[in-house]
Amino acid sequence: MIEASGLTKRYGNTLAVSDLSFSVAAGKVTGFLGPNGAGKSTTMRMTLGLDNPTAGDVRIGGKRYHELKDPLRTVGALLDAKWVHPNRSARAHLTWMARSNRIPKRRVDEVLELVGLTAVADKRAGGFSLGMSQRLGIAAALLGDPEVLLFDEPVNGLDPEGILWIRQFMHRLAGEGRTVFVSSHLLSEMALTATELVVIGKGQLISQSSTEEFVARASDNTVKVRSPQLPALHQQLVQASAQVADAGEALIVSGMDSAKIGEIAAAAGLVLHELSPQTGSLEQAFMQITGDSVEYHTGLAEQAPAR
Ligand SMILES: Nc1ncnc2c1ncn2[C@@H]1O[C@H](COP(=O)(O)OP(=O)(O)OP(=O)(O)O)[C@@H](O)[C@H]1O
Numbered sequence: 001m002i003e004a005s006g007l008t009k010r011y012g013n014t015l016a017v018s019d020l021s022f023s024v025a026a027g028k029v030t031g032f033l034g035p036n037g038a039g040k041s042t043t044m045r046m047t048l049g050l051d052n053p054t055a056g057d058v059r060i061g062g063k064r065y066h067e068l069k070d071p072l073r074t075v076g077a078l079l080d081a082k083w084v085h086p087n088r089s090a091r092a093h094l095t096w097m098a099r100s101n102r103i104p105k106r107r108v109d110e111v112l113e114l115v116g117l118t119a120v121a122d123k124r125a126g127g128f129s130l131g132m133s134q135r136l137g138i139a140a141a142l143l144g145d146p147e148v149l150l151f152d153e154p155v156n157g158l159d160p161e162g163i164l165w166i167r168q169f170m171h172r173l174a175g176e177g178r179t180v181f182v183s184s185h186l187l188s189e190m191a192l193t194a195t196e197l198v199v200i201g202k203g204q205l206i207s208q209s210s211t212e213e214f215v216a217r218a219s220d221n222t223v224k225v226r227s228p229q230l231p232a233l234h235q236q237l238v239q240a241s242a243q244v245a246d247a248g249e250a251l252i253v254s255g256m257d258s259a260k261i262g263e264i265a266a267a268a269g270l271v272l273h274e275l276s277p278q279t280g281s282l283e284q285a286f287m288q289i290t291g292d293s294v295e296y297h298t299g300l301a302e303q304a305p306a307r
Pocket residue numbers: 011014015016034035036037038039040041042043185
């Protein structure tokens with residue numbers, strides 16, 4: 001469990017994080033979503049005691065990072081996958097980390113196995129692909145078998161296979177009852193990865209809710225209907241007070257649910273080829289909720305360049 005309350009960080013004239021309060025529950029993947037520069041990394045650094053808040057605090061299991069007796073056994077983090085010494089092997093890197101944190105050496109082999117790096121454990125980490133480096137970073141985060149895990153933009157720059165692996169691995173960690181908090185500016189990725197969302201813009205909380213609620217709240221839910229008798233169906237729906245828009249070979253109906261549309265079609269003896277509720281995307285939801293209050297427009301690209 002992570003709890004931020006009134007968390008604030010000022011760098012000179014920049015208010016990077018402003019009076020931010022949210023909580024992250026155990027047993028779920030919680031997405032930390034916001035455009036570039038929204039304050040996600042700063043929040044994560046404060047959570048890990050790498051930066052001090054100007055005001056407020058953030059606690060892990062009720063304690064500030066500095067108060068944790070055995071930090072690595074409580075919280076693991078992947079902030080930057082490329083910080084490993086390039087000439088060190090994955091095993092040597094993890095062994096060094098384990099030793100300096102009084103973690104038994106056998107745990108090194110366990111985490112290498114968990115992330116699928118056993119076969120390359122003795123190769124130079126400097127030669128690793130970004131995907132392999134991310135796995136090594138995750139192995140390091142898991143060394144102390146912590147209850148709480150923080151990942152900052154873990155899928156940035158990864159290929160689809162790497163992205164899928166990370167997503168499934170996070171679900172698995174949450175399934176084991178851990179608290180998994182993962183930041184991203186890739187909205188569609190978060191829709192697939194996270195069941196809860198903490199959304200920020202310009203250092204401030206925009207919303208905290210389930211991913212489903214966030215999308216439902218912001219999007220106009222519509223129903224797509226296809227029929228070989230479109231004009232007749234159109235007329236029936238308008239008569240029943242639905243708003244109907246033509247979309248080529250389909251109608252997009254709002255103000256009426258799919259059950260009602262099906263009943264109207266049946267009553268009029270009209271054939272349907274498709275009747276599908278359209279839920280809005282996370283992108284739409286984000287734009288709608290944040291409006292112009294955040295400079296999100298450049299952050300909407302699906303594939304951001306690797307950092
Ligand atoms: N050490 C620092 N000194 C000065 N300003 C900083 C520092 N770290 C972050 N900032 C500023 O604070 C704001 C929030 O940055 P932060 O990196 O936390 O955002 P972010 O949401 O993680 O964005 P990104 O996805 O681009 O990393 C930005 O305006 C950034 O320029």
